[in-house]
Amino acid sequence: MKMEKIVRQTFNTLLPVLCAFFVGGIIIVCIGENPLTVYGLMLKNTLFEWKGLIKTLHFASPLILTGLAIGITFKANIFNMGVEGQMLGGAFTACVLGFTLQGLPPVVHIGICLLAGVVCGMLLAVIPALLKAYLHVNEMVVTLMLNYAIIEILRVLSQTIYRDPASGYVSTPPVLSSAMMNRLDGTSLTAFFPVTMVVFILMYLVFNKSRLGYEIKSIGRNPEFAEASGMNVAKKIVVMMLISGALSGLAGSGFMLSEKFKYTLDFSGTPGLGWDGMLISLLGGHSPIGILVAAIFYSALKTGSDTIGIFTNVPKEIVGVIQGLLILFLSIRFIDEHTTLFSRLKAKFPSRGKKEATSA
Amino acid sequence: MNFERMLYDMLSYSAPIILCVLGGNFAHRANVLNIALEGMLLMGAFTSVLFVMLTKNIFLGILGSIIISLLLGLVFSFMSVTKKGNPIIAGLAINLIASSVSAFILKAMSLPNLNVNSIVDVAALKIHIPIIQSVPFLGKVLSGHPFLTYLSFFGIFIMWVIMYRTKFGVYVRVVGENEEAAVSVGIRTNRIKYAAILIGAVCCALAGANMALEKMALFTNNMSAGIGFIAIAAIFCGKGQPVRTSLYAMLFGLMQALAINLNISAGPASGLLNTLPYFMIIMILAVVSAMQLRNNHVRGFKAE
Numbered sequence: 131m132k133m134e135k136i137v138r139q140t141f142n143t144l145l146p147v148l149c150a151f152f153v154g155g156i157i158i159v160c161i162g163e164n165p166l167t168v169y170g171l172m173l174k175n176t177l178f179e180w181k182g183l184i185k186t187l188h189f190a191s192p193l194i195l196t197g198l199a200i201g202i203t204f205k206a207n208i209f210n211m212g213v214e215g216q217m218l219g220g221a222f223t224a225c226v227l228g229f230t231l232q233g234l235p236p237v238v239h240i241g242i243c244l245l246a247g248v249v250c251g252m253l254l255a256v257i258p259a260l261l262k263a264y265l266h267v268n269e270m271v272v273t274l275m276l277n278y279a280i281i282e283i284l285r286v287l288s289q290t291i292y293r294d295p296a297s298g299y300v301s302t303p304p305v306l307s308s309a310m311m312n313r314l315d316g317t318s319l320t321a322f323f324p325v326t327m328v329v330f331i332l333m334y335l336v337f338n339k340s341r342l343g344y345e346i347k348s349i350g351r352n353p354e355f356a357e358a359s360g361m362n363v364a365k366k367i368v369v370m371m372l373i374s375g376a377l378s379g380l381a382g383s384g385f386m387l388s389e390k391f392k393y394t395l396d397f398s399g400t401p402g403l404g405w406d407g408m409l410i411s412l413l414g415g416h417s418p419i420g421i422l423v424a425a426i427f428y429s430a431l432k433t434g435s436d437t438i439g440i441f442t443n444v445p446k447e448i449v450g451v452i453q454g455l456l457i458l459f460l461s462i463r464f465i466d467e468h469t470t471l472f473s474r475l476k477a478k479f480p481s482r483g484k485k486e487a488t489s490a
Numbered sequence: 491m492n493f494e495r496m497l498y499d500m501l502s503y504s505a506p507i508i509l510c511v512l513g514g515n516f517a518h519r520a521n522v523l524n525i526a527l528e529g530m531l532l533m534g535a536f537t538s539v540l541f542v543m544l545t546k547n548i549f550l551g552i553l554g555s556i557i558i559s560l561l562l563g564l565v566f567s568f569m570s571v572t573k574k575g576n577p578i579i580a581g582l583a584i585n586l587i588a589s590s591v592s593a594f595i596l597k598a599m600s601l602p603n604l605n606v607n608s609i610v611d612v613a614a615l616k617i618h619i620p621i622i623q624s625v626p627f628l629g630k631v632l633s634g635h636p637f638l639t640y641l642s643f644f645g646i647f648i649m650w651v652i653m654y655r656t657k658f659g660v661y662v663r664v665v666g667e668n669e670e671a672a673v674s675v676g677i678r679t680n681r682i683k684y685a686a687i688l689i690g691a692v693c694c695a696l697a698g699a700n701m702a703l704e705k706m707a708l709f710t711n712n713m714s715a716g717i718g719f720i721a722i723a724a725i726f727c728g729k730g731q732p733v734r735t736s737l738y739a740m741l742f743g744l745m746q747a748l749a750i751n752l753n754i755s756a757g758p759a760s761g762l763l764n765t766l767p768y769f770m771i772i773m774i775l776a777v778v779s780a781m782q783l784r785n786n787h788v789r790g791f792k793a794e
Contacts (some may be wrong), residue, residue, distance in 0.1 A: 161598060172681050209578060211582075257772075261775075261776055261779075264785055265776055265779045265780050265783060266782075267775050267776050267779045268726055268775070269717055269770075270525070270578070271723045271726065271775060272772050272775065274716065274719045274766040275719065275720075275723070275769075275771050275772055276768070276772070278715065278716045278765075278768050279765040279768040279769060282761060282762070282768075283762065283765055284759060286761035286762050289558075289761070307513075342641055365701065389693075393588050401586060401589070401590060405586065406621045408582070412579065413578050435512075436509065438534070445594055445596075445597035445598055447590055447593045447594040447597050448594060450589070450590030450593065451587065451588065451590045451591055451640075452591050453586060453590070453595050454583050454584075454586035454587030454588075454591075455583070457579060457582060457583035457586060457589065458565070458569060458580060458583035458584070458587065460579065460583075461569050461570070461575035461576050461579035461580035461583060462573040462574070462575030462576075463575070467689075
């Protein structure tokens with residue numbers, strides 16, 4: 131029975147991926163390119179080469195964090211769509227502190243910046259959390275609206291007060307070298323990756339071994355029952371959203387200090403690290419291990435897409451299209467409890483244990 | 491600040507929100523959370539301009555946008571109604587597909603935006619109503635809007651009639667309130683839900699055409715800027731009743747008009763005023779929910 135569940139889960143993850151790549155392939159054919167070459171280019175350098183794989187892991191770090199940030203709320207059927215905004219807020223705070231604080235040793239400086247990013251993410255998440263928990267305002271609309279507002283505020287700030295006069299386009303000054311996370315031993319990895327892995331292990335324990343993880347699951351299944359059995363659902367929602375905001379803030383500030391170093395208007399790219407996090411969490415079935423695998427896979431796809439524009443006529447926006455298709459196909463279950471394929475197969479090939487039992 | 495100008499802008503900005511709200515009401519009443527409004531709106535805006543560019547004909551452009559939007563609506567309803575998938579995730583996927591497909595096509599055509607100024611004369615599309623036009627104050631506010639803006643306000647009445655005076659409207663409300671009861675009296679609930687979602691798709695396509703084609707003859711990436719979600723907020727506030735939700739839509743239109751008109755006199759920090767509509771929506775949602783909650787005496791947390 132357990133085996134069947136695992137097989138079903140695997141099929142439910144793989145089939146949407148194949149479908150999305152198939153439909154994406156049709157679009158690529160329409161432009162007049164060979165989809166297999168394009169997909170090959172995307173994944174070959176980033177997954178099957180040592181150096182590329184390390185780079186993929188580097189870019190996977192913020193994705194793992196945003197994936198976890200989405201996963202912890204989606205699992206409880208709370209839809210924190212503000213991960214993108216919380217992430218940007220964290221990144222911007224880290225950046226501002228990164229170039230204003232001076233004369234600090236690197237470890238302290240980086241620590242302060244990361245912490246400030248985390249706090250900023252939590253502050254942005256607490257507004258929808260309180261509204262949802264105590265006034266029953268739909269958290270999805272609030273977080274989405276806050277996203278637009280935050281992006282607008284950061285745009286104004288980076289155009290006026292924090293504008294770097296030396297730069298030719300809208301951008302803040304780069305963070306000081308004491309706030310930069312240096313590359314480790316000539317690879318593309320920075321200290322951000324180990325930090326991410328520590329947070330990942332912590333979140334794994336929270337999801338699977340803690341009381342909070344159990345409560346999240348039961349709120350996701352049935353909030354009224356959870357309330358009736360004595361859980362303080364409103365309080366738990368606030369806690370979940372705070373964790374989610376902290377993870378998003380860390381993702382943004384870490385990405386800022388390890389890769390971008392300054393805030394530009396396209397800091398998070400299109401469609402944005404927060405939205406990537408949503409796909410990753412869905413693909414990974416909202417479980418930490420799944421999120422880790424999905425983040426690495428998606429990071430490979432995304433970093434690979436940067437090069438396809440050079441070799442083919444396909445714009446790299448194709449990744450956004452494939453991402454949308456993937457989420458669409460992930461919204462349904464291809465194989466569910468009613469699919470009788472497994473039981474039919476089982477009837478045809480009875481397992482050895484059963485055979486012996488019947489013959490005996 | 492010019493008061494006439496602001497009221498004119500209010501009607502102008504309300505129109506796409508009202509169209510989205512009217513379409514979204516049916517899905518809301520049929521108990522389908524239609525998050526895909528934003529994507530359908532953006533797709534409507536994009537395809538209306540794109541088809542006008544290709545066919546050089548405004549009506550074909552609007553027709554094309556309706557067809558594409560209907561296709562998106564069909565995909566959304568297939569995923570969420572027939573296959574019983576999570577409507578929130580399917581809706582967000584539609585939104586993402588709409589924004590990335592339009593960005594992708596723009597990139598593939600190597601254009602920064604779609605501009606059909608040479609084909610569509612925006613000034614000529616404005617309809618001046620004969621008598622009202624010459625009334626001193628009202629003339630400047632009410633007259634001089636494009637056709638779809640007038641249609642959106644007339645649509646409030648049409649949707650009210652459909653929802654409360656036709657068999658279809660009753661069916662939609664029954665399906666939303668108690669699906670099992672609807673099935674037991676032989677209503678085909680899935681068909682009703684499909685119809686409700688598709689009405690939303692048509693309205694969103696019109697809203698997109700109104701926003702991009704009729705007012706600006708221009709499409710830029712992600713130009714919908716959350717209008718679809720603003721419409722969802724209005725639907726939540728007005729509980730899916732055509733007149734009430736439209737009033738909320740007009741309130742949100744007023745916020746946008748305020749932001750735009752104050753911008754002119756605000757100087758360098760004017761961008762901050764653009765956040766005004768979003769913050770106001772959050773506040774209005776909070777106040778409305780608090781008032782609804784006061785009449786609710788059920789203890790503890792209740793699922794929506």
